Each structure stands twice: as structure tokens, then as C-alpha cells.
Amino acid sequence: MLAEIITIGDEILIGQIVDTNSAWIAQQLNSAGIRVKQISSVSDDRQHILTALKEAQERVDVILITGGLGPTKDDITKKTLAEYFQVGMIENAEALENVKRIFAKYNRPLLEVNRQQALVPENCEVINNHNGTAPGMWFEHQGKVYVSMPGVPFEMMYMVEDQVLPKLKATFKLPFIIHKTILTVGEGESFLAERIADIEDSLPPHIKLAYLPKLGQVRLRLSGYGENQDNLATEVEHYAEQIISSLGTVVVAQEDIALEKALLDKLESSSKTLSVAESCTGGYISHLFTQHPGSSKAFLGGAVSYSNELKESILGVKNETLWQHGAVSEKTATEMVQGALQNFKSDYAIAVTGIAGPGGGTDEKPVGTVWIAVASAAETVVRRFTFGNKRKQNIERTAITALGMLNTLLGNL
Amino acid sequence: MLAEIITIGDEILIGQIVDTNSAWIAQQLNSAGIRVKQISSVSDDRQHILTALKEAQERVDVILITGGLGPTKDDITKKTLAEYFQVGMIENAEALENVKRIFAKYNRPLLEVNRQQALVPENCEVINNHNGTAPGMWFEHQGKVYVSMPGVPFEMMYMVEDQVLPKLKATFKLPFIIHKTILTVGEGESFLAERIADIEDSLPPHIKLAYLPKLGQVRLRLSGYGENQDNLATEVEHYAEQIISSLGTVVVAQEDIALEKALLDKLESSSKTLSVAESCTGGYISHLFTQHPGSSKAFLGGAVSYSNELKESILGVKNETLWQHGAVSEKTATEMVQGALQNFKSDYAIAVTGIAGPGGGTDEKPVGTVWIAVASAAETVVRRFTFGNKRKQNIERTAITALGMLNTLLGNL
Numbered sequence: 001m002l003a004e005i006i007t008i009g010d011e012i013l014i015g016q017i018v019d020t021n022s023a024w025i026a027q028q029l030n031s032a033g034i035r036v037k038q039i040s041s042v043s044d045d046r047q048h049i050l051t052a053l054k055e056a057q058e059r060v061d062v063i064l065i066t067g068g069l070g071p072t073k074d075d076i077t078k079k080t081l082a083e084y085f086q087v088g089m090i091e092n093a094e095a096l097e098n099v100k101r102i103f104a105k106y107n108r109p110l111l112e113v114n115r116q117q118a119l120v121p122e123n124c125e126v127i128n129n130h131n132g133t134a135p136g137m138w139f140e141h142q143g144k145v146y147v148s149m150p151g152v153p154f155e156m157m158y159m160v161e162d163q164v165l166p167k168l169k170a171t172f173k174l175p176f177i178i179h180k181t182i183l184t185v186g187e188g189e190s191f192l193a194e195r196i197a198d199i200e201d202s203l204p205p206h207i208k209l210a211y212l213p214k215l216g217q218v219r220l221r222l223s224g225y226g227e228n229q230d231n232l233a234t235e236v237e238h239y240a241e242q243i244i245s246s247l248g249t250v251v252v253a254q255e256d257i258a259l260e261k262a263l264l265d266k267l268e269s270s271s272k273t274l275s276v277a278e279s280c281t282g283g284y285i286s287h288l289f290t291q292h293p294g295s296s297k298a299f300l301g302g303a304v305s306y307s308n309e310l311k312e313s314i315l316g317v318k319n320e321t322l323w324q325h326g327a328v329s330e331k332t333a334t335e336m337v338q339g340a341l342q343n344f345k346s347d348y349a350i351a352v353t354g355i356a357g358p359g360g361g362t363d364e365k366p367v368g369t370v371w372i373a374v375a376s377a378a379e380t381v382v383r384r385f386t387f388g389n390k391r392k393q394n395i396e397r398t399a400i401t402a403l404g405m406l407n408t409l410l411g412n413l
Numbered sequence: 414m415l416a417e418i419i420t421i422g423d424e425i426l427i428g429q430i431v432d433t434n435s436a437w438i439a440q441q442l443n444s445a446g447i448r449v450k451q452i453s454s455v456s457d458d459r460q461h462i463l464t465a466l467k468e469a470q471e472r473v474d475v476i477l478i479t480g481g482l483g484p485t486k487d488d489i490t491k492k493t494l495a496e497y498f499q500v501g502m503i504e505n506a507e508a509l510e511n512v513k514r515i516f517a518k519y520n521r522p523l524l525e526v527n528r529q530q531a532l533v534p535e536n537c538e539v540i541n542n543h544n545g546t547a548p549g550m551w552f553e554h555q556g557k558v559y560v561s562m563p564g565v566p567f568e569m570m571y572m573v574e575d576q577v578l579p580k581l582k583a584t585f586k587l588p589f590i591i592h593k594t595i596l597t598v599g600e601g602e603s604f605l606a607e608r609i610a611d612i613e614d615s616l617p618p619h620i621k622l623a624y625l626p627k628l629g630q631v632r633l634r635l636s637g638y639g640e641n642q643d644n645l646a647t648e649v650e651h652y653a654e655q656i657i658s659s660l661g662t663v664v665v666a667q668e669d670i671a672l673e674k675a676l677l678d679k680l681e682s683s684s685k686t687l688s689v690a691e692s693c694t695g696g697y698i699s700h701l702f703t704q705h706p707g708s709s710k711a712f713l714g715g716a717v718s719y720s721n722e723l724k725e726s727i728l729g730v731k732n733e734t735l736w737q738h739g740a741v742s743e744k745t746a747t748e749m750v751q752g753a754l755q756n757f758k759s760d761y762a763i764a765v766t767g768i769a770g771p772g773g774g775t776d777e778k779p780v781g782t783v784w785i786a787v788a789s790a791a792e793t794v795v796r797r798f799t800f801g802n803k804r805k806q807n808i809e810r811t812a813i814t815a816l817g818m819l820n821t822l823l824g825n826l
Contacts, residue, residue: 013449015440016625018433022454027428036426037461041435041452048450048472055468059461154803212429276717282703283696286717290695293771293804301723304689304699306714310757314716314727344723358706390567391706 001172002037002060003029006052008068008077009151012041021066021153025160032165033177033225034062044068049080057144062168067151069134071113077148078137082121085141090122091115095135102133124148127163131155138167145171176229180240181256182220184247186404189213192220192247199242207239216400217252217259252407259403260288263410267298267348270413274406275344276302277315277336279327280354280370285399300346305336315339315351326365328353333371333382341375348376348409350402354385356394370398374405381409414585415450415473416442419465421481421490422564425454434479434566441573445582446590446638447475457481462493470557475581480564482547484526490561491550495534498554503535504528508548515546537561540576544568551580558584589642593653594669595633597660599817602626605633605660612655620652629813630665630672665820672816673701676823680711680761683826687819688757689715690728690749692740693767693783698812713759718749728752728764741766741778746795750786761789761822763815767798769807783811787818794822 005025011017019041026036037060042052049068056063068077082089096118103110117133120126127136127147132155139146147164149156168174184192189211193200200209206226212219220243224236244251253262267274276285282304289299303314308327311317316339317332325331336351354370361367368387373380385401387394418438424430432454439449450473455465462481469476481490495502509531516523530546533539540549540560545568552559560577562569581587597605602624606613613622619639625632633656637649657664666675680687689698695717702712716727721740724730729752730745738744749764767783774780781800786793798814800807 012436013439013452014443015436015438015449016627018431018436019452020431023425023428023431025428026426030427036428037456038465039426039432039452039454043450051472052451059464214429275723278696278699281700282708282712282714283691283699283717284703286691286696286719287694287700290697290717290719290769291805291808295695296719299695299719301717301719302696303716303727304696304703304714306699306703306709306712310688310714313756343726356703392704395704 001034001062001174003034003062003064004037004056004060005039006056006063006065007039007041007151008044008049008065010043013043021151021156024153024157025064025066028160028165029064031177031179032169033174034168034172044074044076046076046080046083049077050084053081053084053146057142061144061172063144063146064164065146065148066156069148069150071117071133078120081124081137081139081146081148085121085123085139087121087123089119091118092120092126092135093118094128095120095126098128098135099133127159129155129159130162131158136163138164140171175225175227176232178224178229178232178236179256180222180236180254182222182240182243182247182251183217183253183255183257183259183262184220184250185217185252185259185400185407187218187250189218192218192250196243196246199239199246203239204235207236215396216404219256221256249408249411258288258292259400259407261292263403263406264289264292264295264298266410266413268294272298272347272413273300273345274298274348274350275300275340275346276349277340277351278302278304279306279311279336279352280356281352281395281398281402282306282356284395285350285352285402288399288403300344302340302344302349311336314343316343328355328365328369328371330371330382330384333373334380337373337375337380337382341377348374348406350374350406352398352402354394354398356391356398357389358391368394370394370401372398372402372405374402374409376409379409381405414447414475414587416447416475416477417450417469417473418452419469419476419478420452420454420564421457421462421478423456426456434564434569437566437570438477438479438573441578442477444590444592445578446587447581447585457487457489459489459493459496462490463497466494466497466559470555474557474585476557476559477577478559478561479569482561482563484530484546491533494537494550494552494559494561498534498536498552500534500536502532504531505533505539505548506531507541508533508539511541511548512546540572542568542572543575544571549576551577588638588640589645591637591642591645591649592669593635593649593667595635595653595656595660595664596630596666596668596670596672596675597633597663598630598665598672598813598820600631600663602631605631605663609656609659612652612659616652617648620649628809629817632669634669662821662824671701671705672813672820674705676816676819677702677705677708677711679823679826681707685711685760685826686713686758687711687761687763688713688753688759689762690753690764691715691717692719692724692749692765693769694765694808694811694815695719695769697808698763698765698815701812701816713757715753715757715762724749727756729756739778741768741782741784743784743795743797746784746786747793750788750793750795754788754790761787761819763787763819765811765815767807767811769804769811770802771804781807783807783814785811785815785818787815787822789822792822794818
């Protein structure tokens with residue numbers, strides 16, 4: 001089963017926005033067993049859209065289209081689809097109700113241009129848009145399925161999860177696929193592969209293992225394909241357990257979640273708290289934690305001690321430590337993490353201090369030198385790293401490495 | 414002049430990575446006066462790549478290809494290009510030197526598979542890769558230009574800026590284009606358009622004005638097209654000055670930079686400092702500032718006071734304030750911002766406290782309720798906002814709104 005994603009609109013082609021929709025849709029389709037053959041971004045141009053549709057139906061079975069459904073003149077997806085299918089346009093009662101509902105909710109008058117949002121090609125089945133006025137549309141034509149959706153991410157996402165994926169599964173009678181993700185941190189692909197080589201060799205042909213590496217973390221994804229959902233789940237779980245017990249503490253989570261979310265869950269389930277003291281990461285570690293709902297249950301907060309004065313006043317780093325050893329030193333990192341534990345009254349703390357660059361490096365401490373400390377009341381671990389010379393990457397790698405060290409410290413908490 | 418961007422490789426098609434390369438390339442091409450007609454992401458499949466190339470050359474003049482240049486078996490871009498152009502492969506001396514240089518630098522033995530990185534289709538002109546072993550390649554074929562580059566972002570970016578763009582400008586004798594960006598914050602597109610309607614109407618046909626809105630900010634971009642670079646620069650500057658003086662303090666910067674970077678520049682040029690006290694944004698505002706090189710000159714740091722205890726201990730918010738008014742209140746925001754000024758000894762401070770959601774809302778203070786305070790020794794401004802019910806958006810909107818309020822407070826600093 002092959003699919004193509006077509007995004008329509010100029011914002012992507014002039015580089016004003018990054019196309020995050022397509023990556024998200026591709027993930028969803030892949031998880032359902034539909035392979036994405038091509039992603040095409042085209043302009044709001046009639047002939048160009050017609051050509052893209054024609055090319056796509058020659059290579060795939062399912063064509064998912066986003067964008068170009070707004071009420072303004074430059075949005076021409078609907079009428080171009082009608083031309084492509086050689087049908088007329090009709091007003092859809094359900095879509096009109098939805099437009100009226102949304103205008104009533106915001107107490108705005110319904111203009112003719114808004115009413116036209118309910119006009120759709122007459123061969124389509126309308127997919128209701130709970131979050132906006134532009135209806136989604138499902139077409140079946142000469143053995144292929146076409147789905148047109150708005151480009152607004154959350155309108156599109158809701159439609160895909162709630163309506164499009166279930167309908168695709170039903171239409172194409174896709175086999176059951178069960179995924180199980182194991183999140184690891186701190187070891188590379190080749191190390192992991194060696195550790196679980198025996199298990200990997202013993203996998204039956206209908207269970208696949210994929211390594212998905214990303215910035216110091218590797219996700220291991222087991223995918224089982226089959227007819228009997230219950231047996232499949234048991235079988236996948238069996239191999240997952242073998243892998244998890246072989247890998248030990250590098251495993252952070254047994255589901256597909258963010259690393260910091262896994263750590264928050266671990267802390268919360270043991271009623272433990274965390275604080276941070278950030279210098280070179282400048283708030284990024286705190287931001288990683290606090291982007292997750294409910295993070296306040298385990299995360300108390302912390303200091304962004306960018307200046308030396310703040311390292312002293314908020315964290316209690318000694319003035320003589322800063323003078324004798326410098327802000328980027330084992331001793332400063334240690335005092336920072338202990339200051340966080342003490343002043344912020346948390347069970348665990350993370351502290352980082354380093355030279356993110358591009359300026360500030362010396363021969364002894366080049367750009368990319370970072371000290372990371374993690375601590376509990378019982379134990380403090382401090383390590384030095386030398387990352388690269390790119391500021392953004394140094395910030396990200398420092399954060400992920402610190403999270404990995406915290407994971408090791410938490411152990412079997 | 415039209416271009417197509419083709420990305421080759423499965424990572425994008427399975428949704429493992431978001432295609433940020435294409436947006437970046439599209440921006441660069443647009444700034445040089447080359448319009449991107451289509452972006453296509455295709456798999457590492459010989460026939461699929463051949464079809465994509467054939468389709469692209471039917472609609473555009475320039476085809477920029479990224480990815481599929483690694484040393485492993487699944488990277489087939491080079492040999493597929495040779496097949497497409499019906500030429501053989503030869504070893505390129507310059508590319509081989511580059512491979513040897515990089516292996517010598519990291520003190521690694523040169524294997525046969527690495528030596529093959531220097532094999533290229535015989536009709537290409539090699540584009541040296543300063544940051545990696547895979548050479549870029551420039552082809553001219555039947556009046557069209559094809560450029561193949563690695564998919565690794567910084568290798569590709571360096572090639573585009575340093576070599577590909579200058580060569581495209583020279584090959585196609587593109588007209589001069591001068592862009593001037595004016596960054597505004599706090600007012601919407603329609604407000605701005607009304608304020609500068611007269612100026613916009615008076616623009617000559619060879620100078621265009623674009624509104625590029627993004628999260629509470631609008632970039633106004635003047636683009637001048639012409640033959641004489643000096644005259645054009647003077648002319649664009651003339652209209653820019655008119656716009657800037659009409660818009661007053663909503664203008665933050667006269668170049669295309671990030672909002673927070675513009676604020677840092679303003680502070681630095683007046684030798685003023687800033688600190689922050691973040692509750693609901695959880696470190697995001699600090700992260701925005703500290704991602705910029707040199708931010709430590711103006712940004713001292715701050716507190717991520719997620720828990721009430723930290724609001725008291727680091728910022729000196731009164732216990733009775735928290736009890737009587739709650740953490741999300743005018744009084745708490747005021748005490749936070751004044752605590753930051755005092756404890757962190759900065760000239761300016763930002764404080765935010767709110768309910769990012771999805772939990773924690775009440776009838777009186779629904780999810781999305783945020784208090785933002787900005788202050789100097791002389792003045793404190795506190796405002797209440799009600800954003801939406803999406804956590805990530807609440808964090809971003811709070812941050813941008815706080816930056817806008819700081820901009821107003823800074824005034825003509």
C-alpha cells in the first residue's frame with residue numbers, strides 16, 4: 001500500500017514555514033502499514049495541482065492533500081479537484097452547519113465568502129472539521145483514494161487521527177500492525193545492536209526491529225504484522241521483554257515518549273522532585289521538562305545562572321571557586337548542583353556549566369567544553385565533555401547528556 | 414527563473430526527520446530572485462529518482478538535489494545521476510584530496526568504500542565540500558542546471574551560500590535584488606497595512622512589499638529589483654525610512670533577525686542588563702535569549718520558579734500574596750518582576766505567571782490565563798492575557814507577548 005502527500009500553498013515554497021505536517025502524516029501512515037512513496041509541495045496554481053495529482057495517481061494508491069482550502073481567492077484546491085474529477089460543486093448541508101456553528105460560537109456575522117466554505121465537489125464524501133470551517137473531503141476515483149484536508153496543523157491532525165486513518169484501514173483491509181517502542185539513552189546503535197544480536201536473529205519474519213537514532217537517544221521499534229491481534233501483541237511483548245532485560249539501565253521507557261517525559265514519570269511515580277541549575281543551556285533543560293503537561297508534579301524549577309553573580313547569589317557557588325577554577329570547572333558544577341539541591345529543596349538536581357560558543361573558548365577550555373553534574377542527597381556525579389563548536393548543537397547535546405546522566409542516577413527508582 | 418528542490422532518502426518519507434533543508438534552500442533562492450516551483454521528497458530508489466528528475470526538468474530551469482550521497486549501499490544518487498545523463502563515473506582528484514584530508518584530520522584509515530566518495534559522474538563539475546567527504550556536483554545538461562548536494566544540513570548550507578548561489582547568479586545573469594526587512598511586534602497585519610497604506614500605494618512597480626506574519630510579530634519585507642545596485646539600495650532605503658517613521662515603536666529591528674536578538678542588541682548598545690522570572694513559560698524565554706551568541710553581555714539569567722516555594726525563596730514573593738491572590742495574579746507577577754530586578758541586579762526584568770494547561774484551570778482563571786510583568790527601576794507594567802487552551806501555544810504566545818512588552822518599555826533606549 002503506497003501513499004503520496006501533496007501540500008498545496010506558497011508558504012512552504014518561499015521557505016516561510018517548514019513543512020512539519022508531512023513528517024507527521026508520514027509517521028501516522030507508516031504506523032498503519034502504508035508506505036509514503038513521495039511528498040510533493042506545489043504552488044496554488046491550477047495546472048500545477050492538476051499535474052501533481054496526475055503524477056501521484058500513477059505511482060500510489062492513496063493521495064493525501066493538505067492546504068489551499070481557505071476562503072480567499074488564492075485558495076483553489078476545491079475547484080481544481082472538481083475539475084480533475086470532472087464534476088460540479090454542490091453545497092453540503094453538514095459542512096454548512098459546521099460553518100454556522102463556528103460563526104455562532106464566536107458571534108460573528110456569516111458572509112457569503114464564508115458560506116462558500118460549504119461548497120464541495122459533488123463526488124466527495126465530507127469529513128467534518130471539528131476545529132475549523134474548511135471541510136475535509138474523501139474521494140474514491142478509478143480505484144484510488146484522494147483525501148483533501150486543511151493545512152492548519154491541528155485541524156488536519158484531528159481529521160487524520162479521528163477519521164482518515166480509521167477509514168483507510170477499513171477501506172484497504174490493512175493487516176494488524178502492532179508497534180512497541182523502547183527508548184534508550186547514552187549508547188549508540190552499534191553497541192545496542194551487538195548487545196541484542198541474538199534476540200534480533202531469533203525474530204520471526206513477521207516481526208521487524210528498527211533502530212531510530214536521534215541526538216544521543218536510540219528508539220528501538222518492534223513492529224509485528226499479522227492477522228490475530230491478541231497473539232501478535234503477546235508475541236511482540238515477549239521479544240520486547242527480552243530486549244529490555246538485555247539492555248538494562250540504558251532503557252528509559254517502554255513507550256514512544258520524549259526522554260524528559262520518561263524521567264518525569266519515573267520521578268512522579270516515586271514522589272521525588274527535581275530542580276536544575278543551568279548555565280550554558282540557558283533554560284533549555286527547564287523548557288524540555290516544562291513543555292509537558294503535569295511536569296509541575298515532579299519539576300520544581302531552577303536557576304538560569306548565566307552570570308557569575310547569579311551562580312553565587314542563587315546557587316551559593318563560592319566566590320573563590322569561581323576565581324580559582326573558573327565558571328566552567330568540576331568544582332563550580334559540583335557547587336551548582338549541591339546549591340540547587342539545598343536551595344530548591346529537591347530530591348534530585350542537574351547542573352550544567354560550559355562554553356556553548358562561538359566565543360569564549362581558550363586553549364585549555366575550548367568551545368564545547370561542558371561540565372555536567374547530577375546529584376541526590378546520597379550521591380553526586382560530575383563529568384566533563386567536549387562537544388563541538390556549534391552553539392545550538394552544544395546546547396542540545398549538553399541537555400540530552402544531562403538527562404542521560406540523571407537516568408543513570410535514578411537507576412531502578 | 415524557476416527551481417525545484419528534490420530531497421532523496423527515506424528518513425523524510427517515514428517521518429523520522431522534518432525536512433528543514435528545503436525551507437532554508439527555498440528562502441535562499443527566493444532572496445536571489447529564483448522562485449521555487451516544487452519541492453519533492455523521493456525514496457532511495459533508482460527508477461523513482463529518474464522519474465523525479467525527468468518530471469522536474471519539464472517544469473523548471475534549476476534542479477537542486479540533496480541527500481543519498483553517503484558511502485553505504487542504499488545511497489544511489491551519484492550512480493543514478495550518471496545513468497540519467499548517460500555518462501560513466503570517474504575518480505575526481507580534488508574530491509579524493511578532500512576525503513584524504515578529512516581522514517587524516519581524524520587519524521582514521523582510508524578504506525576502499527571511503528575512496529569511492531571521490532567517484533563522480535564524468536560530466537560534472539565538483540563542488541568542494543569543506544565539512545564532509547561527499548563532494549557536491551554541478552551539471553549543465555540541455556539548458557538546465559542540476560546541483561547535487563549532501564543532505565547533512567551544515568554541509569549543504571555551506572555549499573549553497575559559498576558556491577552554489579554565486580554560481581547560479583553568474584550563470585543566469587540574475588537581476589539585482591535588494592531586500593530590506595523591518596521587524597514589528599504587537600500589532601496585526603491589517604493594523605500595519607492601514608498605517609502605511611499611503612506609502613504602499615506610492616511604491617514604484619519594481620519595489621514590492623510583503624507582510625510575513627508569525628506569532629505576534631510581522632516582518633515587512635521590501636524587495637527592490639533592478640539593474641543599478643547603488644540606486645536601488647538608496648531607493649529601497651528611502652521607502653524603508655518612511656515606513657519606519659510611520660510605525661514608530663512597534664518597529665523592533667531594521668534587519669531580518671529574531672525578536673529577542675533585536676532586544677538583546679538594544680540592551681547591549683546601551684549597556685543595560687536583563688533578567689527573567691518564569692513560571693508558566695518554564696525556561697522558554699531564557700532559552701530564546703541564550704540561544705544567541707553573545708547573549709551573556711546583556712542577559713544575566715533568571716529563575717524558573719515553577720513551584721510556589723521557589724517563587725518565595727528565589728524571588729521574594731510574599732507568602733501571603735500567594736495565599737491571598739494565588740500564584741497567577743497581578744500581585745504575584747509584580748512581586749516576581751521586582752524580585753528579579755532586586756535579587757538579580759539587572760536594569761530590566763520580565764516576569765510571567767499563568768496556567769499553561771491543559772490542567773489547572775478554574776472558572777475564574779481558565780487555562781490560558783497569564784499575567785506578564787516587565788519592569789525597570791523607574792516603571793513596572795503588568796497586564797493580564799487570556800490565551801487559548803493549548804499548552805505549547807500558550808508558552809510561545811506568553812513569551813512573544815512578554816518580549817513585545819519589554820520592547821515597549823525599552824522605548825527609544
